[in-house]
Amino acid sequence: MWKRLAIAAVAICITPVTQADSSYPTKPVTLVVPFAPGGTVNLMGRLVAVRLGEVLDQPVIVENKGGAGGAIGASFVAKSPPDGYTLLLATMGQQSIQPAISKKLNYDAQKDFVPVALFATVPNVLAVSPDLPVSNLEEFIRYAKANPGKLNMGSAGVGSVNHMTGELFSYRTGVEFTHVPYKGAGPATAELLAGQIQVLFANLPNVLSHAKAGRVKLLGIASAQRSPSIPDVPTFTESGVTGADVDSWYAFMAPAKTPPAIVQKLQNVVVSIASEKEMIAHLKEQGAEPYPGSSQDLMKLSEQESRRWAEVIKHSKIDMN
Secondary structure, eight states: OHHHHHHHHHHHHTSOOOGGGTTOOSSOEEEEESSOTTSHHHHHHHHHHHHHHHHHTSOEEEEEOOOGGGHHHHHHHHTSOSSSSEEEEEEHIIIIIHHHHOSOOSSOTTTSEEEEEEEEEEEEEEEEOTTSSOSSHHHHHHHHHHSTTOSEEEESSTTSHHHHHHHHHHHHHOOOOEEEEOSSHHHHHHHHHHTSOSEEEEEHHHHHHHHHTTSSEEEEEOSSSOOTTSTTSOBTGGGTOOSOOOEEEEEEEEETTOOHHHHHHHHHHHHHHHTOHHHHHHHHHTTOEEEEEOHHHHHHHHHHHHHHHHHHHHHHTOOOO
């Protein structure tokens, strides 16, 4: 997949810039992060915004609009003028999960946005309180089954990637949690550190420093292979849990009807930035991986994830309506 996207990145970056987009942007651009400060989405947004502003030669201002699993921020961008000056840092949760859970969203994930480009991906990990009397995933599953519903699982909101990764894990293992939604992964992580919740299926960058400091325990990584950032943490599959891998992706989207020339220019820039050696190094420091891809790649990925999560949502009987 990485080789394919790298080839796509080269092709995208040599796409000529037309006269229609040569003057864009002429004023600051707002990048909406649909979650509260402190989470991985916010981290990814602020990491790329600085470099994006340098390349575009205009400030890129990060604006956090958290709540409803990313739906509030997404709705804001969907209703913004389609001129390229308000962009969304899109996530799998907001784009592929929320629409499958709620029919009352005041935006249409397929019709109200135009895909711009994929940027990065991060693995999800099972983080637990250090006070929990378990030391590996097998012990955790036994403990959870012996105490059904007694473990509080935090998330960035109903339908967020944290929440759905937990539901997928429950689906595959038969364990039961009590779900405690917050307005972002940052607040959920803070509650894990404070001992108010015991379980968090977190993006690795959000808990990496806490794990290294011993403030949380990482029992498994929901990815096909171990992460170089935490080489001693086994994958779910290695610990006997199959079909529960979840790699979160981050991408740029713009309001529908944004001029194609502007979308093309943004796509070129985002893919180019994600392919820079310095940016790759920054991402890896945070436990993330570059994931440059075209608008077509983003559209296909979003559709695939939508089908996958529809099955989990049906099994878990989640309903926000």
